[in-house]
Amino acid sequence: MYRIKQYAFHKTKYGEELLIDVVRLKNIKKYLKEDAIHRLGYYDITLITDGYGKFKIDEKEYYVRKGDIIFSSPNQIRWWDIDNITDGYALIFEKEFLLTFFNDPDFLEHLSYFKGSHAFNKLSLKEEAAHIIRLINEIKQEIDSYKEKDKHILRALLYQILKSLDRIYILRNSSSGNTENVKNRHADTFIKLVDIGYKQNHSIRHYADKLCITPNYLNELIKSAMGISAKQVIQNKLIQEAKKMLLYTSDSISDIAASLNYENTSYFIRFFRKQTGHTPLQYRNTNKP
Template sequence: MTVVPKIKTYHFLPYKYGSELLLDIGRIETLDNYVLDNTLHQLSFYEVIFIEEGAGTITLNENKILINPRTIIFTSPGQVRCWEIEKEVRGYTLFFEKDFLHLFFSDELFLYRFQYFHQYSRPTEMQLSATSFKKCLELLYGIEQEFGQLQNDSSHLIRSLLYQLLVLLNRYYAEVHNVQRDTYVHLDFYRFRSLLEKKFADNHGTEAYSKMLNVSSGFLNKICKKFSGLSAQQMIHYKLISEIKKQLCQNKSVKEISYEFGFSDPSNFNRFFKKFTGTTPQQYRKKM
């Protein structure tokens, strides 16, 4: 019998500074309890990592990312990760709950407007030029300074700096990875990305999402192809496989997982998984 280690989940501490504040910042090399080893773990919040020095890798949902100076890494809630450090990592970590921005902007799609979060087919990292990286650090310094002298209106100033930083990062990401900038993206594409995060376990086909969005399947495929390079069905499959792999790293039976993801029986689940990965769920678990 294969014993699968349990993945530890880390949650945000909203009252660390007394009153509720859904964002935090720190130096990776000095932050208390920051995990930098090969323990499998996941976060229930968003994190952006700014590497100034270091070497090794961080693995996000099987995607191994090289750690180099001026690398920026984006982690979305629920991504399974682990580190393999070869040289001490120094830099900043910025992490926040979605409500820190969501409630202020009254836009539930806000964080789906950024290409680097909830990404399953494109890189979740980028390496910047010295000039671009410095611009990011300047905004981080501003956030860090405000944390050093918190006042009643600090959350507003910090939120504005975070917003600037996220938009700047989105521009850099579009340039580095040659993807569409936010300005040109159709709203229904963001709505689809948001629905996919919530409904993927029960809805495996394009038709279901088309009905929820009140658009035709053809139109949904068209905007997905335009703004992601993938069809709507491919995006659904990427999401499903990503989440199934995560569950296979937990100590659950394949039968349990198959029903959890809406498959009629384990044999259909096995065929689906093998079609997209080349291995059965059992083989994948054994390999992991």
């Protein structure tokens, strides 16, 4: 099986443990020459300042240029055009860095652009770009002169960036349909449960039972919140994972079917073709990097 390179956070880069950093894209491109397809074990907000090209997050492909931001959560599969995207800033941090500051353990998941696998990973900045770059540079300056007592300054600056981008993201996407509008507790919890248990549990009833509501009521909630059925949310997650495994591993179709809890490989193939219009093998042969 092909193993995707995973990068862990360099926690002691500045001596004392520090779980936030700012790096320039032009300085890290050389490390991606051999491991172009990779995962990060931490959160990443990449702001493009020069160049243009493709940026992939899982199976989603975006065309980015100066002023665009790409968001990625831990363990998402990434690839970007290191030859044509020439520079930018990557603001990286671990969840733990904020958890010691906030009482809300789900703060990051409540941000529109980090809402699980359903989020749209790209945001195009306009006049706001200069403001965000200024805040990123303030973080970099604080890090360069880092002292233990300055962590609260860094957290405050990071919080300002996260909330500012959340506000811009919601305003930008509210009319285009990319933003998440999951406004009630049951719908939010359902999405989290699916993200955790989709491989083992494909049935709506399983999740409805977890929420102590009926399958029909769950379906009504999800349709109202997301515009698609609860079943389609589960199926979308399964297809998303199947596509990642087809593109980034050498696992056989039967092994992929088994890992997604399909006892019958033929049923998995029919399901995949119904959802995508292609068999798994056709999809792999056509799209594999």
